[in-house]
Amino acid sequence: MIRSALGSLQSGQDSGSSVLESKDIPGLAKYMKSKECHNVFVMLGAGVSTSAGIPDFRSPETGLYANLARLNLPYPEAVFSIQFFRQNPHPFYALAKELYPGKYRPTLSHSFVKLLSDKRMLRTCFTQNIDTLERRAGVPENRVVEAHGSFASHKCIDCKAPFDDEEMKLHVEAGSIPECVKCNGLVKPDIVFFGESLPESFFTNIFRLREADLLIVMGTSLVVHPFASLVDRVPETCIRVLINMEPAGDIGELDNDIVLLGKCDEIVQQLSAELGWSEDLKEAWAATANSVESEDKPVSEAPAQTSSGVDDSATKQDLEDEVDKLADAVGASLTTKDDSEERPTKSTSLADGDSPTDISQAKPSEVSSAAEPDTNATSLLPAENDKPQGSDTKL
Numbered sequence: 448m449i450r451s452a453l454g455s456l457q458s459g460q461d462s463g464s465s466v467l468e469s470k471d472i473p474g475l476a477k478y479m480k481s482k483e484c485h486n487v488f489v490m491l492g493a494g495v496s497t498s499a500g501i502p503d504f505r506s507p508e509t510g511l512y513a514n515l516a517r518l519n520l521p522y523p524e525a526v527f528s529i530q531f532f533r534q535n536p537h538p539f540y541a542l543a544k545e546l547y548p549g550k551y552r553p554t555l556s557h558s559f560v561k562l563l564s565d566k567r568m569l570r571t572c573f574t575q576n577i578d579t580l581e582r583r584a585g586v587p588e589n590r591v592v593e594a595h596g597s598f599a600s601h602k603c604i605d606c607k608a609p610f611d612d613e614e615m616k617l618h619v620e621a622g623s624i625p626e627c628v629k630c631n632g633l634v635k636p637d638i639v640f641f642g643e644s645l646p647e648s649f650f651t652n653i654f655r656l657r658e659a660d661l662l663i664v665m666g667t668s669l670v671v672h673p674f675a676s677l678v679d680r681v682p683e684t685c686i687r688v689l690i691n692m693e694p695a696g697d698i699g700e701l702d703n704d705i706v707l708l709g710k711c712d713e714i715v716q717q718l719s720a721e722l723g724w725s726e727d728l729k730e731a732w733a734a735t736a737n738s739v740e741s742e743d744k745p746v747s748e749a750p751a752q753t754s755s756g757v758d759d760s761a762t763k764q765d766l767e768d769e770v771d772k773l774a775d776a777v778g779a780s781l782t783t784k785d786d787s788e789e790r791p792t793k794s795t796s797l798a799d800g801d802s803p804t805d806i807s808q809a810k811p812s813e814v815s816s817a818a819e820p821d822t823n824a825t826s827l828l829p830a831e832n833d834k835p836q837g838s839d840t841k842l
Contacts, residue, residue, distance in 0.1 A: 487570060489665065544620065548598050574592070575667060575674055585735070601615045606632060656681050664688065664698060668693070678696055687704045
């Protein structure tokens with residue numbers, strides 16, 4: 448309905464016809480080089496960061512929650528619950544120490560988004576990821592909308608006073624819990640926990656999508672709303688492209704849709720070759736080498752190879768090892784320190800019966816397509832199959 452309404456506003460084009468010569472990489476590259484393609488929007492999910500060594504949250508074998516389930520948490524998602532964080536922030540900060548920016552290197556997919564910006568095609572990159580790898584790849588900050596927040600800034604959860612970035616880094620590295628210098632409240636990164644509103648920037652940028660000529664969706668299953676609903680906010684004349692391991696959402700059902708199944712890094716390499724950008728992509732990715740601050744060897748060391756040159760078993764083992772390390776860190780925080788008795792629970796925006804879930808695969812309430820967004824009314828809600836046992840939460 449939204450696409451139909453927006454499509455009718457386009458002048459001089461038949462919304463039912465496609466400008467694509469073919470629905471494959473050569474066809475997409477030809478469209479991107481045409482005079483029809485000026486305004487490119489990008490949506491990113493966890494799939495663009497897994498090749499950097501960052502695990503997603505819900506994969507059965509390499510997902511974080513499957514491993515957290517064995518720990519002494521009320522439910523695996525509690526580590527991203529604002530209510531649980533108020534009681535015991537140690538599990539989150541144990542996880543944050545392992546995921547904090549500086550350890551992981553941007554992927555070729557992130558560098559491809561940087562190329563779109565360099566070539567003055569990128570209008571906005573919406574990302575579900577909290578890892579800040581878009582910024583580290585060199586995508587301008589004013590072109591990135593972090594729908595679920597990120598580690599890039601921090602504030603007190605009570606008085607909202609900002610917290611110094613270097614101070615936060617020192618606390619995370621030391622394994623200590625930062626407190627507000629003004630009110631002694633808990634401080635956390637500006638990552639959206641269950642019970643909190645999405646960033647205002649997400650809502651204020653939604654309506655720019657009506658300008659889109661091309662929407663590239665990479666590495667997301669399109670099940671988390673309102674993020675997933677962005678694909679329906681572009682006009683019917685917009686070309687929608689899904690780059691993912693599996694089909695997602697309704698992309699592929701319309702004449703202007705292209706579905707490219709496979710690994711994100713491999714597909715952007717092939718697309719770059721068709722565009723004549725191969726050397727540019729290599730240079731952009733090479734420039735990210737200095738983005739890794741950790742003394743540890745970065746997980747992502749070399750560009751993705753062609754499908755015949757990728758060692759899937761090694762990649763999977765790397766992710767499994769990383770998830771084990773993350774789960775062990777959270778487990779250690781539970782056995783060595785639990786201050787739930789020391790810090791009483793304060794009131795939160797969770798309603799009675801609500802149960803927190805994660806910021807990566809939670810299902811936020813839908814945003815009305817006909818009205819301006821109300822950022823104060825939107826909080827992350829659990830997906831129907833993600834409710835902790837015993838929860839009576841209803842969507």
